[in-house]
Amino acid sequence: MRAYAPWLKTGSTMIGAQVGKILESKHPKYPVDRKIHGYFGWRTHTVVNPDESASKEQIMKDKPYLLPDFGHLPSSLAVGMLGMPGNTAYFGFMDICKPQEGETAVVSTAAGAVGMHVGQLAKIHGLQVIGITGSDAKCKWVVDDLGFDHAINYKTQDVSAALKEAAPKGFDCYFDNVGGNISTSVIYQMKLGGRIAVCGSTSSYNSPSLPKTSILQPAIVFKQLRMEGFVVTRYGDRWFEGIEKNMGWIKEGKLKYRETVTHGFENMYNAFLGLLRGENIGKAVVKA
Amino acid sequence: MRAYAPWLKTGSTMIGAQVGKILESKHPKYPVDRKIHGYFGWRTHTVVNPDESASKEQIMKDKPYLLPDFGHLPSSLAVGMLGMPGNTAYFGFMDICKPQEGETAVVSTAAGAVGMHVGQLAKIHGLQVIGITGSDAKCKWVVDDLGFDHAINYKTQDVSAALKEAAPKGFDCYFDNVGGNISTSVIYQMKLGGRIAVCGSTSSYNSPSLPKTSILQPAIVFKQLRMEGFVVTRYGDRWFEGIEKNMGWIKEGKLKYRETVTHGFENMYNAFLGLLRGENIGKAVVKA
Numbered sequence: 001m002r003a004y005a006p007w008l009k010t011g012s013t014m015i016g017a018q019v020g021k022i023l024e025s026k027h028p029k030y031p032v033d034r035k036i037h038g039y040f041g042w043r044t045h046t047v048v049n050p051d052e053s054a055s056k057e058q059i060m061k062d063k064p065y066l067l068p069d070f071g072h073l074p075s076s077l078a079v080g081m082l083g084m085p086g087n088t089a090y091f092g093f094m095d096i097c098k099p100q101e102g103e104t105a106v107v108s109t110a111a112g113a114v115g116m117h118v119g120q121l122a123k124i125h126g127l128q129v130i131g132i133t134g135s136d137a138k139c140k141w142v143v144d145d146l147g148f149d150h151a152i153n154y155k156t157q158d159v160s161a162a163l164k165e166a167a168p169k170g171f172d173c174y175f176d177n178v179g180g181n182i183s184t185s186v187i188y189q190m191k192l193g194g195r196i197a198v199c200g201s202t203s204s205y206n207s208p209s210l211p212k213t214s215i216l217q218p219a220i221v222f223k224q225l226r227m228e229g230f231v232v233t234r235y236g237d238r239w240f241e242g243i244e245k246n247m248g249w250i251k252e253g254k255l256k257y258r259e260t261v262t263h264g265f266e267n268m269y270n271a272f273l274g275l276l277r278g279e280n281i282g283k284a285v286v287k288a
Numbered sequence: 289m290r291a292y293a294p295w296l297k298t299g300s301t302m303i304g305a306q307v308g309k310i311l312e313s314k315h316p317k318y319p320v321d322r323k324i325h326g327y328f329g330w331r332t333h334t335v336v337n338p339d340e341s342a343s344k345e346q347i348m349k350d351k352p353y354l355l356p357d358f359g360h361l362p363s364s365l366a367v368g369m370l371g372m373p374g375n376t377a378y379f380g381f382m383d384i385c386k387p388q389e390g391e392t393a394v395v396s397t398a399a400g401a402v403g404m405h406v407g408q409l410a411k412i413h414g415l416q417v418i419g420i421t422g423s424d425a426k427c428k429w430v431v432d433d434l435g436f437d438h439a440i441n442y443k444t445q446d447v448s449a450a451l452k453e454a455a456p457k458g459f460d461c462y463f464d465n466v467g468g469n470i471s472t473s474v475i476y477q478m479k480l481g482g483r484i485a486v487c488g489s490t491s492s493y494n495s496p497s498l499p500k501t502s503i504l505q506p507a508i509v510f511k512q513l514r515m516e517g518f519v520v521t522r523y524g525d526r527w528f529e530g531i532e533k534n535m536g537w538i539k540e541g542k543l544k545y546r547e548t549v550t551h552g553f554e555n556m557y558n559a560f561l562g563l564l565r566g567e568n569i570g571k572a573v574v575k576a
Binding site: 179180183198200204210211213215216217218219220221222223229230231 | 471487498503508516518522
């Protein structure tokens, strides 16, 4: 939302993914009472033809889909670990960072919906993991509850020095959600042949002009780094593979989920402000 | 030389690739009068065991090798289009930029040994090519003699505006030799799915601290760009494939070479200063 909202025209419905329950249906494949995922935006009710993409004012054009069987897991995971954020973590980390057992990974926005997931994927695959996040409580949570090896509070610590202390030999994988100076510090400490998945650039989303940082090319060329940006919709044809994989790890207890839940559609705006202020831990969800 | 020289200790022999003639030999595979390529540095004569890597003070450790049969082509090409610079262009552009017919490519340091080669490779493969270089004479040469579609003089033109005018729809491939603001201008005009080969970072080589530029992550993520740094020695096991390919194109007249030749070993230093000042067109060679 934060990344795409500046592209919306004033008066548009705010964008967002939603799990909805089908109240009425004229489509035999979409029966009443089944749950559906769609990029419907901030709406209480939506009239939609599921054979077409979401409404034209939406930026995410992907068609709605019926939720797969989550077993006993909450359906809100369809907008979290078993949906777009989870698939962002799964495909971005596995396909672009290409983690190998014994390697070292860094993830920024480590306590957010995607970061918390990437760090746990790294642990599942036998890597050492360092998280970067914005409060001591978040640092403590990713280490104590999620099993990260180290966590750095970028608001109170010298990120470059803390990275050096956590892994003096450097990093093989970096899952970049922030861009800017934090990422520059990580990238200059990558190992030869390191892989960087660029998933977001939160450091610039709320900036009126692009922030400046040291040029990256010297690190990229001499360390022979590969840096690739992606938007998860590119993995649309493997969407349910990602959901199945993540669901398997959740059911095995290897992947923990956490949501910061706000109740009431009328509190949506405050929930979003809370996200911008860094108040949520894990996926921010509003239950209408 | 420019990139690696800062890492040399004072008193070391200056680094550099050389074509030498064997004057004396105790090795049956390296007979007298054959020509040899080696990273011997700035020396008139060298005693070397060709079964070992170049002398320990050299940064390029690759072993010397006998020149393949160049036919009627000059042996100086073994330090140019049929050597390290040529293989840098060939592997970096073909393997990392992965050019496709009909696409558009940009190359910086377009009139240098590597840039002039990359631009011609792009034309051979059916791309539109825009070169960025530092004088009107160089711009004219790459367009009139080498067949580039456009050339931009970064010292006198607004690079961003000139790029936009040359290719309003943007670029698929960028072969980056410079880093810094020029590269940032190119990268923010890449097309979705663009590929960037980072070969050098001349904008920072002579800078006491890293220059700053706008952060690249917003372009990298939303355009889903892939940016990869490389040092050509990684293609050591395909070395003679590169030489054969480039030699074939030269013999077909599709790939033109040009050298700025300085005569006399004693003029080596001035030749190097000329390169730093941007005085050479094509490969700078010293004939001792």
